[in-house]
Amino acid sequence: MGRPSARDQVLDAYQEILIADGVAAVTLEAVAARAGVSKGGLLYHFGSKDALLDGLVERLLHLTEADIARAHEAPEGPLRYYLSTSVTDADMGKPAHRATIAALRLLGTDPKISTTMIEIDRRWSELLAAHLKDPAVVQVAALLGDGLYLRATLGEKTPEDFLRRLPDMLEQLDQ
Amino acid sequence: MGRPSARDQVLDAYQEILIADGVAAVTLEAVAARAGVSKGGLLYHFGSKDALLDGLVERLLHLTEADIARAHEAPEGPLRYYLSTSVTDADMGKPAHRATIAALRLLGTDPKISTTMIEIDRRWSELLAAHLKDPAVVQVAALLGDGLYLRATLGEKTPEDFLRRLPDMLEQLDQ
């Protein structure tokens, strides 16, 4: 693992401020402070605020790829993996999850966010399609994932017991 | 109907810029220009940028209330009304819909947006709960609505034929 590079620490700080305090709180100064570097130091790694966003998008894409690979192998199957992954408190610490929530905070600010989220949706749907019969159920599952992420971004938690029932309901629908 | 007040025109401009160009494009100057008034004129109606956001939230709450009242009477039933309402191209012009998309653009910028969206979710769920047997299906329906709104915000359109099947699937699940 090794200790994180300064670059990664900056990206972490960016992400965490985004999640905790919202887009308005993300100033170069605040990010630098949280990462333990100066504004100049930060700008060495990311030449502009926009570069910071690009960095987050890139990270999100990588983490998602890794997550989908894991879903492929998951003993409980991709559907359960996908839906639980989205939101449980236990998973809130999951890197892919945090990066997604952070990115969603930037929704209105840059079109790159939208295209990235659409792309991620597409990849998960691809995986789900390979494991469900009915394409409509795939759509439902993907849509539910999106709903869960929106709620997580709103700070609303979805009841655990409902989350446990969810995959069963979808499988019933897939008959 | 009467012609819209200057105040309303300002709010319209704010909303439309939000939807079309995102949060960064929303400057007092841009909003004023689009509303056909000067910066000073705008600030007479809304004393600050924050007041503009408050205005949108208030409008959204009113429109939602009216929409829910309509859903109550809808011949196709609240479930169908809720799900179609969310996203069809035909409904894109619907005031409640546009206000919602605009508000979602502001997600990361102010906690008021989150609390408002949660409140709106709650009200729709209340209505749906009165017309479905299984509380879990109510949750699913509400979550799907959220997912549809997130996708609309992303600019991704959901296939019409899938949308038509959706309520039937949920009713099947509710047996």
Place this chain on the structure above:
DNA sequence: GTCTATACTAAGATAGAC
């Protein structure tokens, strides 16, 4: 109720030392 002019501030970015 709306306009013009202007003050003020915050924040992004550059330059150059270390």
Place this chain on the structure above:
DNA sequence: GTCTATCTTAGTATAGAC
């Protein structure tokens, strides 16, 4: 690779005329 100092601009908000 990181820091301090500084420049620059954009954008919010105020004041006061009409």
